Amino acid sequence: MEEKNTPMLEIRGITKIFHGGTINEKRALDNLSLTINRGDFITVIGGNGAGKSTLMNALTGVFPLDEGEIILDGKDITFLPEHRRARYFGRVFQDPMMGTAPNMEIAENLSLAYRRDKRHGLRWEISAKERELYAKELARLGLGLEERMSSKVGLLSGGQRQALTLLMATLVQPKMLLLDEHTAALDPKTAAKVLEITEEIVAEAGLTTLMVTHNMRDAIEHGNRLIMLKDGKVILDIAGEEKKNLTVETLLAMFSRVSGEEFASDRALLS
Amino acid sequence: MLSFDTLLTGACQGLIWAFVALGVFISFRLLDFADLSCEGCFTCGAAVSGVLIAGGVPPALSVICAFFAGCIVGIVTGLLHTKLKIPPILAGILTMTALFSVNLMIMQSPNINIGKHNTLYDQVNGLLEIGRRYSALIIGVLLVILVVYALYWFLGTELGCTVRATGDNEKMCRAQGVNTDNAKILGLALSNGLVAVGGSMLCQYQSSANSTMGVGAIVIALASIIIGETIFKRARGFVLRLFGVAIGAVIYRVIVTVIIDANIMSPDNLKLLTALVITVALGLSAILDSAKKAIKHRGSHKKGGA
Structure with missing residues (x-):
């Protein structure tokens, strides 16, 4: 660990333009700056097309940026390729199919995650000791997956897969955990369970976390800081006491005050 | 009529095609990459071995050289796909086409005969x-067992696991820090x-090589894979899956040798038959599905009418 008071992540004026120079030009990120402190658990909300997923993809290097830089723990990672950034970011995607390899065993999926920051050599996979570790970690999820380590992941339900992906994202402690609407595709009960597991894992390791969600209530209930995106910019940034006392109503009022319009996402209002 | 000799010949050739089937199994099934360069690559292996044996190189060494020549072909296709972003099928076709010329360059003639040399x-x-x-x-038999276990070992290592995982879910693999480009090229x-x-x-085996001997190789390999997978449908474990592919080739x-030997059909029609068999095998599930739907539909219709 370096000094406690240096920020974990500094995003400096990043811009991403899709379909530049065409009629479909879209400024998905517009000179966005954001400083994230160590141990921050930030929830990110915003309507469709606000740039939430683009922000996640920009951090993890899915595409190159048009402008700006990203400093992670004092290191400039702006030009690092995606697979090299993987060791710093644990990611869970919205689609439960996205985060795991369906035709491989649970243990094999975990072993891939376990080697995230190592070179892949010619050692035969998964020692007995490693299996023990996986069983212990799986037991923490409380889903009984530790009994099914040799099952193919394709046989698991969406919720089980998301829980497994969460475990894979944090098995080797990342510098940051990025959750991209990871409960949006689950039924309410499963979503609540996965969120509960998320809270536990984040709290236990004190992980710096960015959680995108469509659900305003989840955004208010979880984390110590909330940011709202609109048109590729941060338009609200609420932390501390103010965040604790937030309600859906005050959040909506704040939104219309800052943006000069009503919050237009039905999904966020209804859920 | 059907004789032991026929079966023996078929089995010997099948064991040779088992290598091809296992190779295509890696690209087609594990990497989900329809790699057509296989056709030119097969000829390339034959050409390299033929020329080397004719030049006095020990046959065993020529096999190893052929293996590495094949590796280079795979790397070229892999680079075309990963670095130049050419779609898999086109990347394979480009390599295959280029190999026609390369193979002729290696052999210096459309065919070579090594009948005078020991294989x-x-x-x-x-x-x-x-x-x-x-x-x-x-x-x-010995070489196939060796190759199956070597493959089983390799695909179970950390490195082999990245190859399998890349074919299974590329995006997840990158999120887990795997350089998927390298994994694909390696596979x-x-x-x-x-x-x-x-x-x-x-x-x-046939003491000769010619520039067109690889035509249809991918289809034969696919047929072998499908036969093997159908027979070993319930087999659990990866070793059995690999053996299934090899046995499928045999x-x-x-079957092909028997058909030709019994004069059931002319060898000229063989490729057509193979293509038809594969079409049926690949299309069977779709045909069955639509048949099931049709039956269900008729059933519900009747109920509705009653």
Whole structure:
């Protein structure tokens, strides 16, 4: 660990333009700056097309940026390729199919995650000791997956897969955990369970976390800081006491005050 | 009529095609990459072995050289796909097309005959003195077992696991820090290396190589894979899956030899038959699905009417 008071992540004026120079030009990120402190658990909300997923993809290097830089723990990672950034970011995607390899065993999926920051050599996979570790970690999820380590992941339900992906994202402690609407595709009960597991894992390791969600209530209930995106910019940034006392109503009022319009996402209002 | 000799010949050739089937299994099934360079690569393996044996190189060494030549072919296809972003099928076609010229350059003529030189089969027969075909059977069985276990070992290592995982879910793999470009190139190199070994063995078996011997190789390999997977449907475990592919190649080749030997059809029509068999095998699930739907539909219709 370096000094406690240096920020974990500094995003400096990043811009991403899709379909530049065409009629479909879209400024998905517009000179966005954001400083994230160590141990921050930030929830990110915003309507469709606000740039939430683009922000996640920009951090993890899915595409190159048009402008700006990203400093992670004092290191400039702006030009690092995606697979090299993987060791710093644990990611869970919205689609439960996205985060795991369906035709491989649970243990094999975990072993891939376990080697995230190592070179892949010619050692035969998964020692007995490693299996023990996986069983212990799986037991923490409380889903009984530790009994099914040799099952193919394709046989698991969406919720089980998301829980497994969460475990894979944090098995080797990342510098940051990025959750991209990871409960949006689950039924309410499963979503609540996965969120509960998320809270536990984040709290236990004190992980710096960015959680995108469509659900305003989840955004208010979880984390110590909330940011709202609109048109590729941060338009609200609420932390501390103010965040604790937030309600859906005050959040909506704040939104219309800052943006000069009503919050237009039905999904966020209804859920 | 059906004779033991026919079966033996079919089995010997099938064991040669088993290498090709195992190679294509890696690209087609594990990497989900329809790699057509296999056709040119098969010929390339035969050409390399043929030229080297004719030049006095020990046959066993020529097989190893053929393997590495195949690896290079796989790397080229892999680079075309990963670095230049050419779609898999087109990348394979480009390599295959280029290989026509490359293979002619290697052989310096459309075909070469190595009948005067000792091949691996002749050498083993010289030791065992049990006849060339029985020697071929023994070499084939031993080499296939060796290759299956070597593959099983490799695909179970950390590195092999990245190859399998890349084929299974590329996006997740990158999120887990795997360089998926390298994993694909590695898988394709291995796949084409095995295909070239198949070419090398066939060249030695028939003591000749020609520039068109690889035509249809991918279809034969696919047929073998499908036969193997159908027979070993309930097999659990990866080793059995791999053996299934190899055995599928033997079964396919035995069937073909029997058909030709019994004059059921002319060898000219063989490729058409193979293509038809694969079409049915690949399309069967779709046909069954629509048939089921049709039956259900009729059933519900009747109920509605009553």
